[in-house]
Amino acid sequence: MFHVSKNKQFVEKVTAMEDDFGQWYTDVVKQAELVDYGVVRGTMIIKPYGYALWENIRDELDRRIKETGHTNVYFPLFIPESLLQKEKDHIEGFAPEVAWVTHGGEEELSERICVRPTSEVLFCEYYAKNIHSYRDLPMLYNQWSNVVRWEKTTRPFLRSLEFLWQEGHTAHATEEDAAQETAKMLEIYADVLENYMAIPVLRGRKTDKEKFAGANYTLTVETLMHDGKALQAGTSHHFGDGFAKAFDITYLDENGDRQYVHQTSWGMTTRLIGALIMVHGDNRGLVIPPRMAPTQAMIVPIAQHKEGVLDQAYDLCDELKDIVRVDIDASDKMPGWKFNEYEMKGIPVRIEMGPRDIAKEQVVLVRRDTGEKEFVALAQLQNRLPQLLEDIQQNLFNRALAHRNEKTSVATTMDEFAKILDEKSGFIKAMWCGDNACEEKIKEETSATSRCIPFEQETVADTCVYCGKEAKELVYWGRAY
RNA sequence: CGGGAUGUGGCUCAGCUUGGUAGAGCACUAGCAUGGGGUGCUAGGGGUCGCAGGUUCAAGUCCUGUCAUCCCGACCA
Numbered sequence: 305m306f307h308v309s310k311n312k313q314f315v316e317k318v319t320a321m322e323d324d325f326g327q328w329y330t331d332v333v334k335q336a337e338l339v340d341y342g343v344v345r346g347t348m349i350i351k352p353y354g355y356a357l358w359e360n361i362r363d364e365l366d367r368r369i370k371e372t373g374h375t376n377v378y379f380p381l382f383i384p385e386s387l388l389q390k391e392k393d394h395i396e397g398f399a400p401e402v403a404w405v406t407h408g409g410e411e412e413l414s415e416r417i418c419v420r421p422t423s424e425v426l427f428c429e430y431y432a433k434n435i436h437s438y439r440d441l442p443m444l445y446n447q448w449s450n451v452v453r454w455e456k457t458t459r460p461f462l463r464s465l466e467f468l469w470q471e472g473h474t475a476h477a478t479e480e481d482a483a484q485e486t487a488k489m490l491e492i493y494a495d496v497l498e499n500y501m502a503i504p505v506l507r508g509r510k511t512d513k514e515k516f517a518g519a520n521y522t523l524t525v526e527t528l529m530h531d532g533k534a535l536q537a538g539t540s541h542h543f544g545d546g547f548a549k550a551f552d553i554t555y556l557d558e559n560g561d562r563q564y565v566h567q568t569s570w571g572m573t574t575r576l577i578g579a580l581i582m583v584h585g586d587n588r589g590l591v592i593p594p595r596m597a598p599t600q601a602m603i604v605p606i607a608q609h610k611e612g613v614l615d616q617a618y619d620l621c622d623e624l625k626d627i628v629r630v631d632i633d634a635s636d637k638m639p640g641w642k643f644n645e646y647e648m649k650g651i652p653v654r655i656e657m658g659p660r661d662i663a664k665e666q667v668v669l670v671r672r673d674t675g676e677k678e679f680v681a682l683a684q685l686q687n688r689l690p691q692l693l694e695d696i697q698q699n700l701f702n703r704a705l706a707h708r709n710e711k712t713s714v715a716t717t718m719d720e721f722a723k724i725l726d727e728k729s730g731f732i733k734a735m736w737c738g739d740n741a742c743e744e745k746i747k748e749e750t751s752a753t754s755r756c757i758p759f760e761q762e763t764v765a766d767t768c769v770y771c772g773k774e775a776k777e778l779v780y781w782g783r784a785y
Numbered sequence: 786c787g788g789g790a791u792g793u794g795g796c797u798c799a800g801c802u803u804g805g806u807a808g809a810g811c812a813c814u815a816g817c818a819u820g821g822g823g824u825g826c827u828a829g830g831g832g833u834c835g836c837a838g839g840u841u842c843a844a845g846u847c848c849u850g851u852c853a854u855c856c857c858g859a860c861c862a
Contacts (some may be wrong), residue, residue: 326856345854401861422862455861456786463861536862573862607820640822647822658821668821785862 318648320587325531329459332581336590336649339460346458346465350574353649356598357577358468362448364500364596365470365572368492374444374472379426381450383418387425391550394424397517401453403465419452424518424543424569427473428551435475435565438557442485443475443565461578462535462785469573475553475565479544482566486542489570490523493538501576502593502701503527503583504708505537506731506780508756513743516569520544526755526780528708529582532729534755534782537579540570578785583704584673590650591672593700594693601689602646603632606639606658617657620667620682628689630655647672652696653689673699712780716765718749721781725750731782735775737768746770746781755780 318331333339338354341347350358366376382405389395398421405417420426427445435443452466461467472489476482490507497503505525515522519541527537545564548554553565584591594600601624605617617632624630633642639656646654656668665682669689673696680688711730715721724732732752736742746769747753757777768775 341854397861451862453861456859457857457861467862469862539862571862575862578862604821609820636820638820638822638824640820640824643822645823656821660821 318587318589321530321585328585328587329578329582332585332589332648333460338577338581338590341460344465346455348460348464348466350468353598354577357580357592357596358574360596360598361496361501361572361576362470365492365496366448368496369446369470369472372444372488372492374446374474377445377447378449379423379430379447381420383420383423383426385416385418387429388418390425390428391518391547394518394547398422398453401455403452403454420449421451421453422569422571423447423449423451423471424473424547425551427569428547428553428567431475431565431567432551432553435553435555438477438555438563441475441477441555441565442481444472444485445474446470446472459578461574461581463575467574469571472568472570474568475548476567477555477557477563477565479566482542482544482568485568486521486523486540486570489568490525490538490540493525493540493570493572496572497525497527497537497576497579498701500593500595501580502595502697502704503537503579504701504705506708506756506758508758508780510539510756511736511740511743511754511779513740514754516541518543518546520546524756526731527579527583528711528731528782529579529785530585530707531582532711532783534731534780534784535575535579535582536755536784537576538570538572541568543567543569584700585650588644589648591700592650592652594652594697597650597652598629599631599651600629600693601631601653601655602642602651603630603655603657604639604642604646605632605634606656606661608634608636610659613657613659613662616662620655620657620685624686624689627686628693643670652693671696673703714764715769718746718770721746721752721769722750725752725783729783731755731780733762733764733778734769734781735763735765735767736777736779737771737773738776739768739771739773742768742770752781752783755782755784 318335319327321328337351339351340349342349402421403419406413431443448470450466450468454465455463458464474485476485494505494507497505505527507525510522510524521542523540524536525538527535529535545566547567548564554562555565557563581590603617603621605613608614614634621630621632650672652672654670661667666679667685668677669680669692670677671692713724713728713730713732715724715732715734721732721734743754757779761778764778766775767773
């Protein structure tokens, strides 16, 4: 039915992921026109299609953040060095990757100014001034911004000198209130990932070694990429009153007693786009889950200069506009070129319409996730299309979940641990004694880090996988981005 | 910050060993045909070879320096 063009030297545009996953990623990012490299090393230009993906994630997340009572604000890009110094662990954690402003014009500044790597201290400084009474609490702020971290090695979306994110900063009367907030926001992150981006997550707590600099504890949603490496997709931190004490953030309670506030912060970044690519993508390029796809269906007219084809295709586009996010490519590129282009961009469904279809009052639907084609009568299309999109959404989630399960193993000895990493990669469930030294050693010897201590605990052995002493808890381990 | 590599039209690269007035493919522009998996033909536009200095009658090519980027390791969302 589909005749193959004569001079068929189909140019493989992206490196096969089996051959070189890193190169595959770079190829997709470039060829799906998500980013260009910036002029300064490690920076990126997010192009229209890449930014459209970010806008969708942002809007979805923003809606949930607002629904849970938070308000958006905007704090400055700059932090004076003295302010950053106030919380000891925090500055120690971030100092190595801070970009400093030392001059204003030609004049050297009396105090260096830091370009924010994160904004905890600014919020703290503000809270110290603006929180007085228990009636002021909770203070639930969020901001959408860029931050800068001077990383040594960079990759688009996964690790760049500058990236976009949302950072929530909240202050609460009690430790329990803060704990609830921390958990609530993690659940929102999980919801966006699973139900919007079709990326299954592992919910858990970070070990002390991996927690945020200055936090009591850090909750995380961990995801698994197609190559078996883990990616931290969102974190939610409970600060207790550590920052409050460093910044003197206090309020008067109902009894007139002076109390420290309890704080949280939580963030998600443009890194999510990296996750999207590496979870759903394939050797033809991106695969975007329908719910978040800027364009859900692309109409490709066939033999479009033939009588009536384009008119019919435009009519179809108009009809579908109220039902799905649909677009039409009526450029005079070859159909084959368009097929490849929109597969590269991960558009969930392609609608082909040519003279033969028009004669039969049908169209051809081709789904991006499986490549399956089906013929659908025009009269049925308005029912079938939303259904198909939903199928694709579900299939992507199920597929990713099956992959993660398949790539999750149990290790009870370090030999097993090493063997799994070597042969299979993915998540490794192993017991841990709770000693930081064992965690360090495991990283040193295998380059795997602890990903999280899952909320749903189980026991796969009685002893620590490294030292053999009594095990305290189960930890998910893995090599990570 | 250690190890390796590379800088030549928008992109990918050839040219350098053995100096002699810059080349290909893709992309772009125009036209005709084509159109169910990256279409074909024809005609065009576009580069002083990362930067600085040196050797030479002559430097993309040789020498010195410098800057940048990429890949691999230690730190990170």
